[in-house]
Amino acid sequence: MPGDLDEAHALHRAVLAEGTAFITTVEELDALGGVAYRRLVFEEIRRTAGAAMWVARHGGRLVGWLSVRPGPLAQMRHCGKIEVMVAADARGRGVGTALLAACVAWAEQEPSLTKLGLAVFDDNQRALGLYRRFGFVQEGHRPDEYRSADGRYRGDYLMGRRV
Numbered sequence: 001m002p003g004d005l006d007e008a009h010a011l012h013r014a015v016l017a018e019g020t021a022f023i024t025t026v027e028e029l030d031a032l033g034g035v036a037y038r039r040l041v042f043e044e045i046r047r048t049a050g051a052a053m054w055v056a057r058h059g060g061r062l063v064g065w066l067s068v069r070p071g072p073l074a075q076m077r078h079c080g081k082i083e084v085m086v087a088a089d090a091r092g093r094g095v096g097t098a099l100l101a102a103c104v105a106w107a108e109q110e111p112s113l114t115k116l117g118l119a120v121f122d123d124n125q126r127a128l129g130l131y132r133r134f135g136f137v138q139e140g141h142r143p144d145e146y147r148s149a150d151g152r153y154r155g156d157y158l159m160g161r162r163v
């Protein structure tokens with residue numbers, strides 16, 4: 001739906017403003033071009049094999065979205081990279097589970113994909129629990145991979161799952 005992208009973008013900004021789960025800042029997202037950038041990404045998703053996006057709505061409001069996009073190079077096209085977020089006041093109620101279930105079921109049928117992958121901060125326990133429940137396994141740990149503006153270091157796990 002046309003309104004989905006506006007709401008998905010607003011949710012992305014709100015989640016980035018929390019400053020906990022993603023490395024991108026709101027300013028960095030805005031610098032990419034706002035909703036116009038979101039539309040470009042969505043058009044790319046529409047024309048790319050192995051790419052898709054789901055939104056979750058509750059009471060008419062968009063409360064979550066998930067995108068899966070393979071890498072741009074030929075040797076990356078079998079692996080769909082997942083990005084997922086749920087509105088702060090809608091977490092812990094199964095929205096992320098529903099989005100990931102839809103993605104995994106779709107990916108199992110998608111001929112161009114043989115793997116799903118993602119990166120997640122090593123202290124994001126809720127997200128780690130969600131991914132593990134869906135069979136994602138830890139493939140790597142990168143301690144101190146990121147340094148936030150306050151000087152704090154954070155690491156991430158690379159996780160993957162065959163489809």
Ligand SMILES: CC(C)(COP(=O)(O)OP(=O)(O)OC[C@H]1O[C@@H](n2cnc3c(N)ncnc32)[C@H](O)[C@@H]1OP(=O)(O)O)[C@@H](O)C(=O)NCCC(=O)NCCS
Nearest residue numbers: 021084085086091092093094095096097119120126127129
């Ligand atoms: C991580 C995230 C996507 C998970 O989505 P979510 O909707 O909160 O996840 P779910 O509700 O499906 O599952 C989370 C918890 O709710 C529980 N749950 C699932 N379905 C439930 C239901 N129907 N009723 C009650 N609880 C439920 C799960 O057992 C799980 O428990 P946990 O907190 O011990 O892990 C979401 O919390 C989020 O957007 N966080 C901020 C952004 C982020 O971290 N994105 C991922 C970056 S890699």
